[in-house]
Amino acid sequence: MAVADLSTIPSAPVTSRGRKVVRRMLRNPLAIAGIVVLAIATAAAVFAPWLSPHEPTLTHLDRAFAPPGTAGHVLGSDDLGRDVLSRIMFGLRASLHVGLLAVATSLVVGVPLGLMAGYFRAIDALISRFTDLVLAFPFLILAVGLAAIRGASLGNAAIAIGIAQIPGVIRIVRSETLRLKSLDFVAAAIVDGAGDAWVLGRHILPNAASVIIVQATVAIPAAILGEAVLSFLGLGIQPPAPSLGTMLSDAQQFASRAPWAAVMPGVAIMLLTLAFNIVGDSLRDALDPKASRR
Amino acid sequence: MKRYLLGRLWQSLVTLLLATIVVFLGVRALPGDPALALAGEDRDPESLRAIREQYGLDDSLLVQFWQFVSHAARGDLGSSIRTGESVVSMLSSALPVTIELSALAILVAAVLGVGAGVIAAVRRGRPAEWAANALALLGLSVPNFWLGLMAILYLSVALGLFPASGFVPFFSDPIGNLHHLVLPALILGTGLAAVIMRQTRSSMLDALSADYIRTAEAKGLPPRAVIGRHALRNSLIVVITIVGLQLGALISGAVVTERIFALPGFGKLTVDAVFQRDYPVIQAVVLVTATAYIVINLLVDLLYSVIDPRIRVRGEA
Amino acid sequence: MTGSVLEVKDLSVTFRTEDGPLSAVDRVSLQVTDGEVLAIVGESGCGKSVTAMSLAGLLPRTATVEGSVMLDGVELIGADKRTLRSIRGREVAYIFQEPMTSLNPVFTVGYQISEVLRVHNGLSRQAARKRAVELLKLVGIPSAERRVGDYPHQLSGGMRQRVMIAMAVACDPKVLIADEPTTALDVTIQAGILDVLRALRERLGTSVVLITHDLGVVADLADRVAVMYAGRVVETAEVHELFARPQHPYTAGLLGASPSAGRHAGTHRLNEIPGLVPVLAQQPDACTFADRCPRAIDICTTKQPVLAAGVACWNPEGR
Numbered sequence: 069m070a071v072a073d074l075s076t077i078p079s080a081p082v083t084s085r086g087r088k089v090v091r092r093m094l095r096n097p098l099a100i101a102g103i104v105v106l107a108i109a110t111a112a113a114v115f116a117p118w119l120s121p122h123e124p125t126l127t128h129l130d131r132a133f134a135p136p137g138t139a140g141h142v143l144g145s146d147d148l149g150r151d152v153l154s155r156i157m158f159g160l161r162a163s164l165h166v167g168l169l170a171v172a173t174s175l176v177v178g179v180p181l182g183l184m185a186g187y188f189r190a191i192d193a194l195i196s197r198f199t200d201l202v203l204a205f206p207f208l209i210l211a212v213g214l215a216a217i218r219g220a221s222l223g224n225a226a227i228a229i230g231i232a233q234i235p236g237v238i239r240i241v242r243s244e245t246l247r248l249k250s251l252d253f254v255a256a257a258i259v260d261g262a263g264d265a266w267v268l269g270r271h272i273l274p275n276a277a278s279v280i281i282v283q284a285t286v287a288i289p290a291a292i293l294g295e296a297v298l299s300f301l302g303l304g305i306q307p308p309a310p311s312l313g314t315m316l317s318d319a320q321q322f323a324s325r326a327p328w329a330a331v332m333p334g335v336a337i338m339l340l341t342l343a344f345n346i347v348g349d350s351l352r353d354a355l356d357p358k359a360s361r362r
Numbered sequence: 363m364k365r366y367l368l369g370r371l372w373q374s375l376v377t378l379l380l381a382t383i384v385v386f387l388g389v390r391a392l393p394g395d396p397a398l399a400l401a402g403e404d405r406d407p408e409s410l411r412a413i414r415e416q417y418g419l420d421d422s423l424l425v426q427f428w429q430f431v432s433h434a435a436r437g438d439l440g441s442s443i444r445t446g447e448s449v450v451s452m453l454s455s456a457l458p459v460t461i462e463l464s465a466l467a468i469l470v471a472a473v474l475g476v477g478a479g480v481i482a483a484v485r486r487g488r489p490a491e492w493a494a495n496a497l498a499l500l501g502l503s504v505p506n507f508w509l510g511l512m513a514i515l516y517l518s519v520a521l522g523l524f525p526a527s528g529f530v531p532f533f534s535d536p537i538g539n540l541h542h543l544v545l546p547a548l549i550l551g552t553g554l555a556a557v558i559m560r561q562t563r564s565s566m567l568d569a570l571s572a573d574y575i576r577t578a579e580a581k582g583l584p585p586r587a588v589i590g591r592h593a594l595r596n597s598l599i600v601v602i603t604i605v606g607l608q609l610g611a612l613i614s615g616a617v618v619t620e621r622i623f624a625l626p627g628f629g630k631l632t633v634d635a636v637f638q639r640d641y642p643v644i645q646a647v648v649l650v651t652a653t654a655y656i657v658i659n660l661l662v663d664l665l666y667s668v669i670d671p672r673i674r675v676r677g678e679a
Numbered sequence: 680m681t682g683s684v685l686e687v688k689d690l691s692v693t694f695r696t697e698d699g700p701l702s703a704v705d706r707v708s709l710q711v712t713d714g715e716v717l718a719i720v721g722e723s724g725c726g727k728s729v730t731a732m733s734l735a736g737l738l739p740r741t742a743t744v745e746g747s748v749m750l751d752g753v754e755l756i757g758a759d760k761r762t763l764r765s766i767r768g769r770e771v772a773y774i775f776q777e778p779m780t781s782l783n784p785v786f787t788v789g790y791q792i793s794e795v796l797r798v799h800n801g802l803s804r805q806a807a808r809k810r811a812v813e814l815l816k817l818v819g820i821p822s823a824e825r826r827v828g829d830y831p832h833q834l835s836g837g838m839r840q841r842v843m844i845a846m847a848v849a850c851d852p853k854v855l856i857a858d859e860p861t862t863a864l865d866v867t868i869q870a871g872i873l874d875v876l877r878a879l880r881e882r883l884g885t886s887v888v889l890i891t892h893d894l895g896v897v898a899d900l901a902d903r904v905a906v907m908y909a910g911r912v913v914e915t916a917e918v919h920e921l922f923a924r925p926q927h928p929y930t931a932g933l934l935g936a937s938p939s940a941g942r943h944a945g946t947h948r949l950n951e952i953p954g955l956v957p958v959l960a961q962q963p964d965a966c967t968f969a970d971r972c973p974r975a976i977d978i979c980t981t982k983q984p985v986l987a988a989g990v991a992c993w994n995p996e997g998r
Binding site for chain 2 (some may be wrong): 735737740763764765766767768769772773775777780781782783784785786791794795798799830832843846
């Protein structure tokens with residue numbers, strides 16, 4: 069791995085950026101697999117009420133502990149005879165719900181703060197004290213506090229996860245804003261007398277969009293894992309409503325008797341987060357091949 | 363140097379003060395009468411009055427805050443409304459378990475993460491990089507607690523390799539203690555290892571494309587010196603800060619891991635307190651976590667300035 | 680005159696890129712005799728740095744190198760890694776353009792000089808450090824005993840470049856390759872560095888390959904010059920001959936209206952010639968300078984001129 073001064077090697081002219089990004093994504097078979105998995109998971113979650121073979125909360129004690137492959141229970145049933153596949157489909161709803169809600173929360177708060185921190189020197193220090201403060205409360209501790217004050221629920225879990233993700237959003241948007249602010253076209257707009265809000269909204273935000281999208285694609289799987297953890301601990305969705313996390317905590321009691329009930333929901337979470345992470349990674353690589361190649 | 367340290371110390375103190383205010387106000391934001399919450403099941407007027415007295419709930423917020431801070435500073439965090447045991451003594455029996463678990467997990471994560479990260483950067487474009495990247499992606503995507511469940515199910519219960527749950531203090535039985543903690547530490551360490559691996563890989567790639575690496579190669583140094591000494595030394599500076607920032611994730615992970623393996627640590631204390639609505643304990647848990655996070659990140663920054671001569675000397679000049 | 684220390688024959692370098700192969704160096708041949716300073720000049724992107732890097736195998740894996748590089752009778756192209764390593768730093772040493780980033784920020788300069796001595800000469804830690812102090816004195820660093828324990832960021836750019844030189848000459852190499860050694864420095868500092876290089880060359884008799892685009896530096900230090908354009912050597916000549924009677928239209932263009940080139944280091948830079956150095960996927964069968972050449976004739980666009988009598992041109996100046 070010899071290293072040389074490559075600055076002397078001229079670079080080729082760039083074709084349209086958007087087309088190139090799509091082309092790079094589609095050239096990567098792993099990325100396509102990730103997109104397919106996400107599409108299937110989203111469809112299963114959205115259309116769960118129509119697609120699921122059983123009511124997710126319906127108990128059939130006479131059909132408890134049916135192993136996978138049993139007629140009517142493709143992925144088996146749990147201790148109360150509830151269908152694992154149906155519960156996973158509804159659990160995916162909760163996962164995606166929390167994933168999107170949490171990331172939306174973090175973006176709604178984090179993007180404006182990040183823009184301001186990068187753009188206005190005066191409040192940069194103030195905002196960085198705020199991020200330090202939020203960082204001092206790990207998401208689980210935030211969730212514990214929120215559950216203590218407002219009670220445990222899916223919404224509160226999403227808010228706790230979203231708050232914990234705010235510092236990451238601020239940091240990324242801030243550094244992108246700093247970078248863009250120093251570029252000629254932004255400087256030119258400022259010289260032309262454009263107002264701060266105009267410069268931020270019309271010049272900086274659209275150009276920062278790609279890093280925000282990439283941040284969102286890595287934040288969603290993190291939020292999904294967070295939801296699973298909180299629900300597992302009983303700090304998220306309340307039974308009997310299914311979530312992949314609560315399914316695991318139920319299954320813990322009878323795992324040696326019906327291991328499928330513990331294996332399947334975990335595999336579902338893993339596939340979902342893995343797909344998000346793969347798509348996020350390949351999107352980042354496609355947007356900035358240099359950064360990934362370095 | 364001195365100026366940098368004082369500035370950093372000042373920032374930490376401000377953050378700590380803000381965190382304390384947040385915790386203090388959090389308890390006051392409880393729905394209804396905080397005295398009712400603090401009293402738990404015991405709701406006769408007499409004990410409510412005693413609680414109001416004890417926590418000074420009839421005083422102004424400012425006075426209450428001062429009381430709260432001065433008690434906390436003297437190591438008085440109240441007592442559990444369930445058991446009546448002092449919160450500090452509960453913490454002092456739970457924390458060593460969690461600290462040992464976390465330290466072992468960091469060790470696992472550092473060894474796996476730095477090793478795999480270096481291999482991925484050096485073996486660029488070869489099967490080894492592909493494998494290391496795939497493992498890291500998996501480590502980021504697998505829910506740790508599920509991995510823990512699977513490990514218990516297949517390694518402990520089915521094969522009997524490790525105890526499925528429980529804990530023995532280190533000083534009464536060191537071997538048994540490690541035997542109980544190996545599996546939880548591995549489980550807790552994998553997620554962190556994935557983060558460290560990715561960071562090590564990217565900062566190693568940065569370092570390997572730096573001019574000084576070209577110099578080291580032009581000097582005819584063997585790869586072991588170029589990679590292990592010149593590149594790694596520079597990358598680790600970045601990796602250490604990342605570990606500090608991952609501490610929050612580590613604390614969250616420790617709570618879940620302890621829950622799964624039934625370890626009598628900080629995590630169990632936290633979860634039990636939430637379900638028993640044991641507000642003094644919750645308040646203490648949140649405050650202790652925030653303080654630990656702030657202090658450890660301050661220490662990481664100080665360590666950083668010891669390792670990186672550029673920071674160390676700039677201040678002295 | 681003694682024989683060649685370094686003999687480069689038909690050296691070609693191609694890079695694999697996302698947009699296909701890129702030719703950076705095309706059949707370059709050079710000779711450096713004992714104690715000689717050969718300057719390679721040309722605009723940025725002409726392949727002079729890539730040529731320098733390829734000599735001791737310092738190019739990234741995306742590069743394919745063909746041809747022959749003989750160092751004192753030893754073939755370096757295709758040599759195994761161990762051989763190349765034992766040659767780098769001991770027989771062929773490099774000085775790079777960026778003294779600010781070419782030294783490792785986390786090690787003292789003394790340590791970084793000692794490293795070369797310990798690897799190649801097997802010196803002990805103490806002996807290497809003692810020698811490092813001597814080397815720092817040799818390159819004109821004041822209070823070397825104290826400076827040996829400094830970190831790179833504590834030194835100025837000129838001092839760091841002196842450290843780089845000390846490191847390069849530590850093992851008394853046969854060939855010193857200096858890639859734009861003064862470009863990143865202030866004009867006032869440049870003269871000092873050139874003085875050090877000149878003194879070392881006289882004292883140690885090292886051959887030097889000097890990569891530069893600064894004609895002042897060339898006139899100051901070089902014995903012979905090779906002019907490169909778009910990956911090819913277009914002219915080679917003794918330095919006085921080149922300045923007095925440039926044959927290739929490109930060389931003439933570079934020298935331009937600068938008759939006193941070389942009087943003062945750093946004050947005379949290459950002339951602007953209209954157009955850009957072309958980017959080549961493949962070397963065409965034509966003169967690569969034809970598009971920009973004021974003396975182009977028909978054959979220039981259909982057949983590549985070969986280097987003959989010191990110039991690769993169908994219609995050289997003064998004919």
